[in-house]
Every structure is written in structure tokens, then in C-alpha cells.
Amino acid sequence: MIKQLHPKKPTKKKSKKSKKSKKRFQSKKDRIRKPLTDITLGSKISGKVVDICPFGAFIETEYAVKGSHYGCALLHISQIKDEKVEDISKELSVGQKLEDLRVVKIDHEKSEVALSLRAPRPKRKSxxxxxxxxxxxxxxxxxxxxxxxxxxxxxxxxxxxxxxxxxxxxxxxxxxxxxxxxxxxxxxxxxxxxxxxxxxxxGKQADQYLNRRREILTRQQQRQHSWAAAEFPKTDIGFFEDAIKDLEDAFQEDYGEWSKQ
Structure with missing residues (x-):
């Protein structure tokens, strides 16, 4: 009697590579992070620089921040220091740990956060x-x-x-x-x-001189406008210019006394 042999069903080999990449992906994405509701504007947090680009640096945080860099908030180039920063790589490096990062923006809809290393500006005067x-x-x-x-x-x-x-x-x-x-x-x-x-x-005296000059010029324009509206003959403009010259000479004398002081 011949026994019929049933061939074993081929077993699917799991790709170690895909398993590892999946595990790495899950460890990054599914890592337990605090909700954004735990932070508020002005909060101080810590983080680590994970990427640097021309417009800023991405800081890995313990919060559920989404975007191109999961868990990372943006530290814009303008928020690194008070002075203008030309080259971020001279100020920060990948792997660097940062403390006292101030939260300056929270977008709950996009789950995005912006940070700053600069001190907050003093309260604005009304x-x-x-x-x-x-x-x-x-x-x-x-x-x-x-x-x-x-x-x-x-x-x-x-x-x-x-x-x-x-x-x-x-x-x-x-x-x-x-x-x-x-x-x-x-x-x-x-x-x-x-x-x-x-x-x-x-100086105060220079401002006073400029203010008086401005008042004279304003009156000149008003008179010129009113004379033009009354259709004065063109020959009367010469009288007007002479009067203005006298006024300018008087103020030039005042200005000369001021400039000597």
C-alpha cells in the first residue's frame, strides 16, 4: 500500500529587514509622548537638536508634536539669539541638548509648536x-x-x-x-x-527750528493755494516770493544763532 505524501505547505519567511524598520518606525511614532495640552505659551521645556536647516533647527521634545519631524518643535533662526544669526551651524549642532526653550507658538489644529531661546520682550507700553x-x-x-x-x-x-x-x-x-x-x-x-x-x-533747538520752518512752509502753501484760486496776476507772485524770502532770512538768522551753540 502506497501512502500518498502531501507536500508541506511552504512557509512564508518574514523579512528581518522589514521587521526591524517597522519596529524602528513604531518606536519613533508610538513612543508615549505628552499631549500638547500639557504646555502653554511661555512654558519652558527642554529638548535635543535632531536636524538643522537654513531657516532653523528641529528640536525633539517629549510632546506629541506632528509634522515632518514627529515629536519635534521648530526653533526658527530668528529665535536663536537676539543678534542676527547668519549660520545656524555655528550656534547649534545635531545632538546638542537645550534647556529653557520657551514656547512661543502652539497650533493645536496642526499639532505644531514653535520655540525660542530669546528672552521675552518686556510688556509693551500703551x-x-x-x-x-x-x-x-x-x-x-x-x-x-x-x-x-x-x-x-x-x-x-x-x-x-x-x-x-x-x-x-x-x-x-x-x-x-x-x-x-x-x-x-x-x-x-x-x-x-x-x-x-x-x-x-x-537736539531740542534743532527740532524747534524745523517745526517753525514747517509752519512757515504750510502757511506758504495755503496762501499760494488761496491766491491761485483768486486768479491773481502772475506779476503778483514776485511780491509773494519777496515776502517769503524775508521770512526765510529771519529764520536763517535764528538758525545761525542755534548752530553756534
Whole structure:
């Protein structure tokens, strides 16, 4: 009697490689992490640098942060130190442990967190607490073609017009001021309705002279406009220019006395 042999069913061999990669993936993704609800804005946490890119560094934390780097929060290049950072690799390195990382942003919908190593800015003054004539220390926050905006610790920055930066003639503001430079300004205007501040880096007498000149120029424009509306003959413009010249000569004398002091 011949026994029929039944061939054994081939057994599937499990790939050790896939098993290991799966285990590594699970250990990374399924690691027990604290929920984001455990942290709040301003909280201090610790972490480890796991990746560095041109715009910042990814810090591994013990919280359930999602994104391209699971469990990692972003430390933006602008939040590494108060001074401008050109090369992150000179400030941080992969594997470096960091303490006192301040939480500056939490997006619960995207499960993303942003961190900072910089000290928090002091509480901002309200516009109503700033007085004309007050001298404040600040930093140049922004430079435009017409002036510089100075961070004086208020909710709005003070604009220093190009004419109020130096007694010298200013063609390019960048020749006199740099972003982040510490300066002292005197508040010359507070507009609560427009929510604006104006400042000056000149002396008081120089500002008084410029203010008086501005008042004269404003009156000139108003008179010129009213005369043009009344259709004065062109020959009368000569009389107008002579009157303005007399006024300018008078103020030039005042300015000469101020500049000698």
C-alpha cells in the first residue's frame, strides 16, 4: 500500500529587514509622548537638536508634536539669539541638548509648536502712556527711504523722519543707522487717533527750528493755494516770493544763532 505524501505547505519567511524598520518606525511614532495640552505659551521645556536647516533647527521634545519631524518643535533662526544669526551651524549642532526653550507658538489644529531661546520682550507700553518730549531708548526696527522706525517698547514703533536723524544732510539713512542699532529718541508727536508716534534724534533747538520752518512752509502753501484760486496776476507772485524770502532770512538768522551753540 502506497501512502500518498502531501507536500508541506511552504512557509512564508518574514523579512528581518522589514521587521526591524517597522519596529524602528513604531518606536519613533508610538513612543508615549505628552499631549500638547500639557504646555502653554511661555512654558519652558527642554529638548535635543535632531536636524538643522537654513531657516532653523528641529528640536525633539517629549510632546506629541506632528509634522515632518514627529515629536519635534521648530526653533526658527530668528529665535536663536537676539543678534542676527547668519549660520545656524555655528550656534547649534545635531545632538546638542537645550534647556529653557520657551514656547512661543502652539497650533493645536496642526499639532505644531514653535520655540525660542530669546528672552521675552518686556510688556509693551500703551500709546496713551507716552508723552511728547519724553526721551526713550530703543532699537532700529526698520529703515525706509523716508525714515527709520524705532522700537521704543511701545505697541507701535516711533517714526524718525529722515530730516530728524542727523544735523548733517542725510541722503541714505543706511549710512547713519543700522537694523538693531540702539539709539535714543525724543518723542515729538503722539497721535492717538492714527495710533502713530513720531520721534527725533536731534537736539531740542534743532527740532524747534524745523517745526517753525514747517509752519512757515504750510502757511506758504495755503496762501499760494488761496491766491491761485483768486486768479491773481502772475506779476503778483514776485511780491509773494519777496515776502517769503524775508521770512526765510529771519529764520536763517535764528538758525545761525542755534548752530553756534
Amino acid at each position: 500709546l496713551s502712556s507716552v508723552m511728547e518730549g519724553e526721551e526713550l531708548e530703543g532699537k532700529v526696527a526698520r529703515i525706509t527711504s523716508y525714515g527709520a522706525f524705532i522700537d521704543v517698547g511701545c505697541k507701535v514703533d516711533a517714526l524718525v523722519h529722515i530730516s530728524r536723524i542727523s544735523q548733517e544732510k542725510v541722503k541714505d539713512i543706511n549710512d547713519f543707522l543700522k537694523i538693531g542699532q540702539e539709539v535714543e529718541v525724543r518723542i515729538i508727536s503722539v497721535d492717538g487717533k492714527k495710533k502713530t508716534l513720531a520721534g527725533s534724534m536731534l
